[in-house]
Amino acid sequence: MSDYPVHTIESAPAQAKPVLEQLENLFGQIPNIAAKMATSPTLIAGFIGLFERVHASSLTEPQIQTLLLTNAVVNASEWPVAFHTALALKEGVAPADVDAIRRGALPDDAGLAALSALARTLIEKRGRLISSDQSRFLEAGFSIEQTLEVIAVVAASTITNYTSSVTRPRLEAQFEAFAWHAPAH
Template sequence: MLSYPVHTFESAPAQSRPVLQQLQQAFGLIPNVAGTMAASPVLINAFIGLFERVHASSLTEPQIQTVLLTNAVTNASEWPVAFHTALALKEGVHPADVDAIRQGVLPMDVELAALSALARALIDKRGRLAESDERRFIEAGFDAAQILEVIAVVAASAITNYTSSVTRPPLETQFEAFVWHAQTEIR
């Protein structure tokens, strides 16, 4: 099995350093998964561009964190589940809704449930949504353009989820309370 270093600002390739600095400013730390991404300036720069646009969308931060947490659980990606649990709670997502998502069920909040269901459907169905998937989302108060925004969030989180699953970065101390383990064996 390969070993992937968790780069710091000092050890990262020069082309990755501006992104690490940006993430340090945004989160107060360089997330370990970003430290592993930094080995590839192509990957980390693609990620930050999408990350910025996702967080400038019409979706609120609690809604974005709901999608990101749902994606991490659906992709059975442990580091992102812990990270996005912490961020969802920080952004005000009700702890019961966070726990529901972590257990693979829909949150009680109607809007968050619609977002979570759509995100899971996009991943499980590889983007081939049924008309009923779209209709449920619209009936929860969203519009068609926001379906496309959720696709952008799913794409951004795929970068983090896949990188985490491949590189297995250590979990930062501040996220250890939110550790999560996949319930199924990956084949």
């Protein structure tokens, strides 16, 4: 049971309503995680601002979804894993690559593997990359600018991952086929 309400556009604080409307237009519904996030207009406004910039970066949608899925798995955040599994598949990420990420492995696709490895390393090392971490990413054909864009994706993902862990949103029916449970530690 969660103390965080699942807001509608009507019930949300006034400053959160425009973001919920934007997300409803984008996804055809308000994702449950955003409905809970709307309890804090500060959080949801910060999230949507970063979300918009991430999706306007030089990274492609399959690359962004690879990063978001990797981040959710590394952070053991169940709702985002299911959500980003669905979006990654929709964006054309190979099912085998999606499955690999969900298992904590790297995708077969070399570019996606470089992105996934960098995201995992950023999270696990709390941003303290060593030169070889960055070199592998650059040698895979990415730029130093894209290294920083990956940080933006990790930041956006951290917002949803932590919100999910704290508020425990119910998984929507269309994502149930992609349900994922964090391994026991």
